[in-house]
Amino acid sequence: MPSKKPVEISQLFGQAGQSQQIHQLKSQIEKLEAEITQLRVNAFSSEEKAALEQQIEQLTNQLATQGGVHEIAISLIDPDPAQPRQTFPPLIIQERAESLRRQGQQNPIVLIPQLDGRYKLFDGELRWRAAPLAEMTKLKAVFLPKEEIPDEAVVFEGQLVTSIHSQKLHDLDLATALIRLIIFKYPNFIGREDEIPKFLNAFINRLVRSQKIQDLALIKDADLITQQEWLETSDFKEQEEYEIVSVLLGLQLNPVSINNNIFPLLKVAEDLKVIIRSEGLESSKIRELNKLSAEQLKIDESQATAIRTQITQRVVQEKLSLSQTKTLVKQTLEQYNASNNKAKHEKQIDKTIKDIESINLKSLEPTRLSKLHQVLQKTLHEIETLM
Template identity: 35%
Template sequence: MCARNTPNLTNYFSGAKQSQQLSEAEQEIQQLRAEIEELRDKNSGELETQLEELRTQLQLQIGILSIPIEQIEPNIEQPRQTFLPESLESMSRSLTSDGQLQPVILIQRENHLLIFDGERRWRSAKALGWQTLSAVIIPEPTGLHRKALLTSLHREDLNPLDKAEAIARELSTITGLELQDIPRILSTVVRRLNSQKRITSLVDLVTADAKKQEKELESLDLSDSERAILSLLLDLQLNPASIDANIFPMLSLAEDLKLAIRAGLKGVHAMALQKLSAKNLGLTEQKAKSIREETTHKVIVEKLSVVATRKLVAEVIASESEVAVTKNTKRKAVSQASSRLQKLSLELLKQANPAELIELQRVLSHKLVEIEKVLKQN
């Protein structure tokens, strides 16, 4: 597919034609999505250039404003929700040594000023105790979350958890489906199409135009919710099978692993560590969580590869399995000893000689003392 000229953000907000351009921006999303994926694959910095042009244009139109930090709010519809400490520290050092080199871009939404670009600068300045930030302001574009999602896919390497949450939120907003139902519906339709050997035709639609996508989806015998989800994913140029297999599983990760991803753990590592569950380890949830957190820490500190992480997880599971087998063996030994004692009927005891009975009595008395000690400890 041949891309058009680089997407020009400044055209979306030019002063005199603002309303017209906002409408055109919505119409252009279909064409922009292909370019977004292409530029992202090439690690293009062209969007940064467009953002800089947008800043310059807004400066010429309304100037740079000094906005109290307390009046600036993060955009909760922004896909990127993870900001690593080292990234914020780097920005803080830059602000301290060089000052604010670029104004942040804010969106006016009623009485609120939301961050469109520059959240790292805002967070760092806030941590440094700054009272104001230089900013330029644009009116709120329609479909704010959609533009933020497309911009982030284009510009940033979102971690898979942030990406999963952003996509699920977009699907829920557009389709009206409950967030928790979306991964299940997608998984169901992907499995069915895979069993029907029609998943390849679905994947091929990712790069197709909207008309072909709509036509092909009509032939797949989909429910309304399935069609709505697949249609929107294809509209965002996302492979539904890949989202089901690699992205949405992030949503069901244990909370400790979600925190680890936000701290820098890779999604594939998290999926491997997810196998350290209470069920697989044969332990309580609390003990399993403790082992999982310890193993996760080791993976991060030692910077283990995915292969090494999977091997470590298998070793931990095997080790806990051996411990469980040992415990079961010990439990069986006690149970078997108790069973044998019960089989010592009165008739058998009468047939034993006195020396054997005295020895049995001594052993039992000693064991009773040990049992009492163990019971007191528990």
């Protein structure tokens, strides 16, 4: 099977053997990574969550030990526009700001010093966004030396792992980030981004047909050696399938869940993606609201967008539950389908009237005239009764 292997996250500090201090840092981070991979994505108990938060903090603590904690002006810090997490709802920022006001900054953010004297965020954008609301002008920070990071792809992978395990990315952010990470690791996908979900779906469907789909749930949590052995012996029809699945398993993500719940969000309406970015609306509600499409409503796209926007705003403003959202979407579809059916029926009536008006009565035989007379007379009587 394919010999090409994706970049391991441990390579994030692959050049860190230049000094004893940096070597110790590399060992600490590799140990942290090994511990994190034992936890389950999206399946945390309270004990696991507490343990995970403690493990994530080890990176920050080790950097603080090696380089100290600094106070950096917020005005000198720039967000990383390429980082995986793009959804920062105002409510979440307000909540973090209130936490900073009451409890102060408990943990330093992680920054990458830049040559122009500024700093780029590696971890801690939510705290950075919330700090001005808490009337803070500086943040405690530790530095991740830029020279120790091989390239942009490895930085991005490190951010993605941290976000998955500690910040719970929105599903749309996760979908977008996974596509980008796959392209980073396998540049043959450049310009073919839309094909990635299709390749994964084809592989998943083949496993379903061969009744081997349960293998993925088990192999997801296996060690790297076991995962690689499974990848080498699995029935991949295309090299691209192998590459995609290897990346997902490397992050301990279940390809079935990504196929069914995550990648489909890439195709939701653009106005709904805007709502996700601004409000952080849950994926389950977004999938329901996406049913209000021009095709389902049987109207043009501009009308569908207006209706979908109106219903979405109601879901957000009234804080409707998933069950209430489903009911509202169903009622909206029924309303417009009933209206469309009525309009269609009225068009049929109009056509029938025109057809009757266009009949050349003189050309009809007496028997047909008599039959037509009977039908029209009966219909006229029903009309008079209704009127």
